[in-house]
Amino acid sequence: DQQVKQNSPSLSVQEGRISILNCDYTNSMFDYFLWYKKYPAEGPTFLISISSIKDKNEDGRFTVFLNKSAKHLSLHIVPSQPGDSAVYFCAASGRSNYQLIWGAGTKLIIKP
Amino acid sequence: ETGVTQTPRHLVMGMTNKKSLKCEQHLGHNAMYWYKQSAKKPLELMFVYNFKEQTENNSVPSRFSPECPNSSHLFLHLHTLQPEDSALYLCASSQAGARANTGELFFGEGSRLTVL
Numbered sequence: 001d002q003q004v005k006q007n008s009p010s011l012s013v014q015e016g017r018i019s020i021l022n023c024d025y026t027n028s029m030f031d032y033f034l035w036y037k038k039y040p041a042e043g044p045t046f047l048i049s050i051s052s053i054k055d056k057n058e059d060g061r062f063t064v065f066l067n068k069s070a071k072h073l074s075l076h077i078v079p080s081q082p083g084d085s086a087v088y089f090c091a092a093s094g095r096s097n098y099q100l101i102w103g104a105g106t107k108l109i110i111k112p
Numbered sequence: 113e114t115g116v117t118q119t120p121r122h123l124v125m126g127m128t129n130k131k132s133l134k135c136e137q138h139l140g141h142n143a144m145y146w147y148k149q150s151a152k153k154p155l156e157l158m159f160v161y162n163f164k165e166q167t168e169n170n171s172v173p174s175r176f177s178p179e180c181p182n183s184s185h186l187f188l189h190l191h192t193l194q195p196e197d198s199a200l201y202l203c204a205s206s207q208a209g210a211r212a213n214t215g216e217l218f219f220g221e222g223s224r225l226t227v228l
Binding site: 002004009034036041042043044045046049089091099100101102103104105 | 168202204220
């Protein structure tokens with residue numbers, strides 16, 4: 001049973017528009033969430049994180065929103081650029097278990 | 113360049129072979145990890161080492177044997193693997209410490225393993 005779910009295997013967005021990647025989780029004990037980005041033939045790289053004491057964290061073009069009541073987080077990329085084409089992984093952890101639990105990833109394709 | 117180097121990048125082996133994957137980090141971290149990534153599946157944590165001591169083994173079959181001789185090096189020894197073990201094996205490092213383990217992980221580029 002997957003505790004972290006990324007229900008969209010892929011997403012296609014026009015360059016310059018907003019990309020919204022979604023992630024749902026089931027474990028209410030999760031209190032820290034991260035997004036990683038992965039290019040082909042490379043390892044994942046850390047992008048942005050959010051603690052459960054916040055509902056929003058922004059870093060340049062990237063903003064992560066957390067809705068604890070819905071157990072949902074989203075990553076917004078504005079404006080989307082061709083270099084954003086990659087697989088994006090959502091991950092979560094909780095106080096009782098510091099391991100990261102990962103989603104299956106969403107492949108983002110930015111169209112010119 | 114993330115400061116975590118994995119070799120080999122690609123490995124093809126038969127079910128009776130013995131091979132090893134190597135990981136080296138130049139970031140001064142003291143926690144190292146092995147992950148398995150199969151197509152369209154979440155990353156699966158295999159092993160965690162903190163200060164050279166194994167602190168996690170996620171029910172990994174004994175045909176995978178990790179070794180951490182020091183804080184900078186991590187090996188994954190492979191023997192009598194099965195075709196379903198074919199996957200991308202990722203090494204990562206981070207600062208150790210209870211909360212730090214949930215923070216940023218620095219990944220290598222991975223070793224693509226094919227078991228025939």
